[in-house]
Amino acid sequence: MKKLISTSLMLMLGLPTIIALAQHSGIPKVAANLPCQDFHRKACLRSPDDGFAYNGQSRSGLFAKGQSSTIKAVFYKGMDYHISVCCEEKDPINFSIKDAKTGEVLYDNSTDNNTNEIQLTNENTRHVNIMVTVAGGDAKIDKVKGTEGMCVGLLIEHKKSDKVGF
Numbered sequence: 001m002k003k004l005i006s007t008s009l010m011l012m013l014g015l016p017t018i019i020a021l022a023q024h025s026g027i028p029k030v031a032a033n034l035p036c037q038d039f040h041r042k043a044c045l046r047s048p049d050d051g052f053a054y055n056g057q058s059r060s061g062l063f064a065k066g067q068s069s070t071i072k073a074v075f076y077k078g079m080d081y082h083i084s085v086c087c088e089e090k091d092p093i094n095f096s097i098k099d100a101k102t103g104e105v106l107y108d109n110s111t112d113n114n115t116n117e118i119q120l121t122n123e124n125t126r127h128v129n130i131m132v133t134v135a136g137g138d139a140k141i142d143k144v145k146g147t148e149g150m151c152v153g154l155l156i157e158h159k160k161s162d163k164v165g166f
Contacts, residue, residue, distance in 0.1 A: 036060045040086065040153025045117050047082035052157035055081070063152045065091070066136035070129050072100065073156065075122040080161050084117035085132055088151040092135040095154070100127040121161050130154065 039060035046052070057073045075081055085093045093116065096108040106128065109115050132154055 036062050036088075036151035036153075039088065039151040040155040042153075043088065043151075044084040044086040044153045044155035046084075046155070047119065047157050049082070049119070049159075051159040052080075052082050053159060055156040055158045058154060058156045060151060060153045062149045063087075063132075063134045064149050065134055068131055068133040070131045071154065073128050073130055075120075075126055075128055076158075077122060077125045078161050079158050080119060080121050082117065082119045082155075082157040083130070084155045086116065086153045086155070087134060091150070093152065094133045094135070096131050098129045098131070100129050 037060060040058050041054070041060075057071070059071055061069060063069070083095075083097075085095050087093050092114055094108075094110050094114065096110075097106045098104065099106060107118060107120065109118070112118070132152060134150070134152060
């Protein structure tokens with residue numbers, strides 16, 4: 001009976017009301033990510049090479065101009081990774097990958113013509129921090145999202161590294 005009532009309540013209130021209640025209850029993350037859910041799957045460049053599979057560490061989010069966000073990820077030994085970033089407004093995006101333990105910068109696209117994708121081979125398992133930053137400037141209010149912001153995606157793909165040598 002309890003399950004039926006909560007389902008009926010959800011049907012009567014509708015998604016916009018549920019989002020508004022979540023925001024009012026102090027859960028802004030739920031509402032903020034809904035407009036951009038799976039944006040990375042739809043908009044980011046997939047690897048042109050065969051064998052790469054979607055990695056569950058991929059993310060999408062609602063960003064304001066000039067905003068940065070960092071995600072933690074694990075890159076495993078013997079794996080190749082294809083990483084791409086994308087932005088709904090086609091604004092420049094900077095991303096860097098740092099070793100979480102040492103802070104060593106492993107990659108920074110600002111030193112690589114701000115390319116939006118990279119492929120790398122990982123020789124040792126390591127925890128990394130991937131920081132994504134959208135360029136600053138004037139933001140437009142999106143009538144659908146009702147906010148000043150845009151969807152940004154971080155797509156991570158992986159495959160087993162090719163064996164080298166005999």
